[in-house]
Amino acid sequence: MIAAAQSLSKWFSARMAPSTAALPVRLGGRGSFAATTSVPQVRGFDQPLAWVVVALLMWGLVMVYSASIAMPDNPKFAKYTHTYFLVRHAMWVAMAFIAALIAFQVPVATWEKYAPWLFVASLVLLIAVLIPGVGKVVYGARRWISMGPLSFQPSELAKFAVLLYAADYMVRKMDVKERFFRAVLPMAVAVAVIGLLLLAEPDMGGFMVIAVIAMGILFLGGVNARMFFLIAGILLVAFSLMIAFSEWRRERIFAYLDPWTEKYALGKGYQLSHSLIAIGRGEIFGVGLGGSVEKLHWLPEAHTDFLLAVIGEEFGLVGVVVVIGMFLWLTRRIMHIGRQAIALDRVFAGLVAQGVGIWMGFQSFINMGVNLGALPTKGLTLPLMSYGGSAILVNMVAIAVVLRIDFENRQLMHGGRV
DSSP, X not given: OHHHHHHHHHHHHHHHXXXXXXXXXXXXXXXXXXXXXXXXXXXXXXXXXXXXXXXXXXXXXXXXXXXXXXXXXXXXXXXXXXXXHHHHHHHHHHHHHHHHXXXXXXXXXXXXXXXXXXXXXXXXXXXXXXXXXXXXXXXXXXXXXXXXXXXXXXXXXXXXXXXXXXXXXXXXXXXXXXXXXXXXXXHHHHHHHHHHHHHTTTOHHHHHHHHHXXXXXXXXXXXXXXXXXXXXXXXXXXXXXXXXXXXXXXXXXXXXXXXXXXXXXXXXXXXXHHHHHHXXXXXXXXXXXXXXXXXXXXXXXXXXXXXXXXXXHHHHHHHHXXXXXXXXXXXHHHHHHHHHHHHTTOHHHHHHHHHHHHHHHHHHHHHHHHHTTSSOOOOOOOTTTXXXXXXXXXXHHHHHHHHHHHHHHHHHHTTOOO
């Protein structure tokens, strides 16, 4: 995979290398072009951002293997080989690289043009996954559509589709963004429809991420601050009511508050308590790669939502801090690219980039908070690292779009056109 990443970097460097083009220069009287000169057309993309993403992917690949290597020893997974999850994850990473290369070639204007249609396509898939025989049920949740040996999760595409649609919506509603009903209500209805479909799966974590992405883009797009806080208040009330009227969600909250009690230690608080044990065992420098004990059937399926706990056990506090630092830098860098695009009067591109920053930052924050016991348990993976092919694929496409926005920013800043 490292060799593939190096080849990818060389391909990008060759593709984006500075080039010159012969342009006519006016000499003498009107309409006469007596000579030509070479004017450099500067091309490039944010290589540090690309390499941080590659580092997270490669580290995630190693940790998925480490966290899942002992799973076939469990009778539940006896038919799998020790490399089953590693191979599948590697396949998705490879497909994600290919999808990212294709997405990078697509101009931002094309994403803007087809944003509403992508939103409609995500709605269709979210409806399809609820149809018996189409949607695949895992642990009581119907969230996946089978595609032969692989499964696709429509909610991951919905995150990206809502992001593009919200950015496009704010560009189209620039003239009415101070009026609540005309500016906010249509977008709120769209998010509510997505939310109802996700809650039917159920996938409250995915709905939370989508709601935060939409709210963030509305706020950054210039919606009145009072309207923003009103929307935030409505969402908080809505999520509180969902918890209040759902017994199993209430149990999760109580288990989060005290996972060590006899009632929850072997039930709703089991994963959290063993996640904290794993992180505690790691101390400062960890027990070493592959040395985790909690992954040996104590922490259930740690290669998905609780991958950070295994990182904490094997790499200690140092490893956890490095992961947090990488995601903090990644989010900050993406937000900077978005601000740069807006400064160049590319509002849609800027809002898309900042939406991706909100997405990566918020989802990683929730996942880390859950692993560290700071937040109630939610079924959200760690972006770019956890096992989950749909998430890796869509995350990489989103990052590729951000790199494309940065590429077009550089073109404009050096006098080129996009």
